[in-house]
Amino acid sequence: MNIIVCIKQVPETTDVKINPETNTLVREGVKSIINPFDVYAIEEGVRLKERFGGKVAIITMGPPQAEAALREAISLGADEGILVCDRAFAGSDTWATSYTLSGAIRKLGAFDLIICGKQASDGDTAQVGPGISTHLDIPQVTYVKKVEEATEKHMRVERLMEEGYEVIDTPLPVLLTVVKEINEPRLPSLKGMMKAKSTKITVWGQKDLNLDPQGIGLCGSPTQVVKIFTPPQRTGGQILTGEIPEIAEKLISAIKDELH
Amino acid sequence: MDYLLTDEQKMVKELAHKIAEEKIRPVAAKYDVSEEYPWDVMKVVAEAGLFGLFIPEEYGGMSVNVMNLCLATEEMSRACGGIAVCYAASALGTFPIVLFGNEEQKKKYLPDLASGKKVAAFGITEPEAGSDASAIKTTAKKVGNHYVLNGLKHFITNGGDAETYVVIAMTDKTKGARGASAFIVEKGTPGFTFGKKEDKFGIRASSTRELIFTDCKIPVENLLAREGMGFIVTMRTFDMSRPGVAAQALGIAQGALELAVKYTKERQQFGKSISSFQGVQWMLADMATEIEAARGLVYSTARMVDAGIKDVAKESAMAKMYASDVAMKVTVDALQLFGGYGYMKDYPIEKYVRDAKITQIYEGTNQIQRGIIALALIREMAK
Secondary structure, three states, X not given: OEEEEEEOEEEOXXXXXXXXXXXXXXXOOOOEEEOHHXXXXXXXXXXXXXXXXXXXXXXXXXXXXXXXXXXXXXXXXXXXXEEEOOHHHOOOOHHXXXXXXXXXXXXXXXXXXXEEEOOOOOOOOOOHHHHHHHHHOOOEEEEEEEEEEEOOOEEEEEEEOOOOEXXXXXXXXXXXXXXXXXXXXXXXXXXXXXXXXXXXXXXXXXXXXXXXXXXXXXXXXXXXXXXXXXXXXOOOOXXXXXXXXXXXXXXXXXXXXXXX | OOOOOOHXXXXXHHHHHHHHHHHHHHHHHHHHHHOOOOHHHHHHHHHHOHXXXXXXXXXXXXXXXXXXXXXXXXXXXXXXXXXXXXXXXXXXXXXXXXXXXXXHHHHHHHHHHHOOOOOEEEEOOXXXXXXXXXXXXXXXXXXXXXXXXXEEXXXXXXXXXXXEEEEEEEOOHHHHHHHEEEEEEEOOXXXXXXXXXXXXXXXXXXXXXXXXXXXXXXXXXXXXXXXXXXXXXXXXXXXXXHHHHHHHHHHHHHHHHHHHHHHHHHOEEOOEEXXXXXXXXXXXXXXXXXXXXXXXXXXXXXXXXXXXXXXXXXXXXXXXXXXXXXXXXXXXXXXXXXXXXXXOOOOOHHHHHHHHHHHXXXXXXXXXXXXXXXXXXXXXXXX
């Protein structure tokens, strides 16, 4: 089974700082890690490879230092890493990013399965995975929490819902985005770490992918970030006390007051 | 301090650190109470490939490297001295086969030990043969194609949980120490059973049991080296493993220091962190300096062993003795810095004191180590 896992390097903190002038994430001085949800995607890819044979290729789009994320993915059992990196890709929104990544996937050749984490911990959009499947015109199943069955041609997966889950049959190739319930990622192995150190990382830029210049980077990005701000903290609210019927009355009258 | 580690050594350290923080620290207190063997952690250690650090590549390991073994043991001991010794004791049980096994023995036993599918143990101590190893009473009598073992080993780390044992028994009592031989004994061999599991002061995640041999028949192929080589096998094994015990002590001390620094920064008295008081600062400074001195000794010894320098008895003894004495002092001081809270089992620090104590005792008490050091000094002077 030829498996591709798309990952993103993110800052190791949930407290992301934003540059107020450019409205972009401030990456300086923050340690970078593989987006936590993508680690589950890597693990699932490696597990399927161990079951069916084949290989796991990791793709990431990002600055040159994102190479470290690819090497870490190799230490976790992946076979190769491709860094999609070019100044021309800078400023991409989720649409341009998924277009660019789908170009890299096409160049990589035949595949059976693409796995992504459900969303990145910095942007939280959950759009790039579905975007890639749209650009490649293949089916997608998001929020996958379990692969029930898999053959070379077909898969039955469980899709996490707010209450319960859906069971979905899909032909391959397919794109899955996975949630953390799907597995428990392994730690790297020494052999994996050594392999990661010596493996050559492929770097592809705009010239290698031959993408439509209008579709990439800032100009390929329909999203315009007008303003990013931290919403004001909620104030304390009001705690009603007393017997239950009494509280209910107070609550209803408070709501009525608020509406008028 | 920068010890100029190679890339490989850095990887080992980083990986063991990750295992320690993510998989060992969260369960250290649980296993300290339950005294169960930490199979789930051993599985993680095995999958990470750390059991390969004391086994040659041709038998499924990474290569025999005492420095790597020390780094891994130190990092894991920072989080739990008990779980770390389950790992290190397997190295102790494996070294005799690595050092003295013939090709068939290595092929038969090492791959499963390298993958961590099985763990090993080493059995020399007996109720009446502790520091005086020549007082061993367990016998191995050759009968046809077999040796028949009779006797009792006790205080055997990994006893009962290990699958592969290297046991020292007397093949010729009349020859004293030269009459001892080393044997590989597999768990499940008829006549080989286990006694009670010891209820210990510290390192409670590790198992310590008696090995009981009652007319236990093992094939002659399980003899390591030759008859009469038992003590040489033991001494060479300890030369390799003693830096590992020192590294365990070092890790316990380092772990206690880290907890003490963190606690003294958080703990407020008289309106400020107690770490701002000179009395506390001087204690922390001494602890850190002694640990660093011990680390220098341990790493230097490990590097000597890896460089193939034959006579490391003195340095090995110094490293083990000094690092374990430092561990005892540092852990007691760390508990002191925690004050009354440190005395409570709700806080992790009292466990470090209990875990540290054994490092002054096993693999040769520190009194025996001082004897080895003094003897070496006197010999050197006589040259």
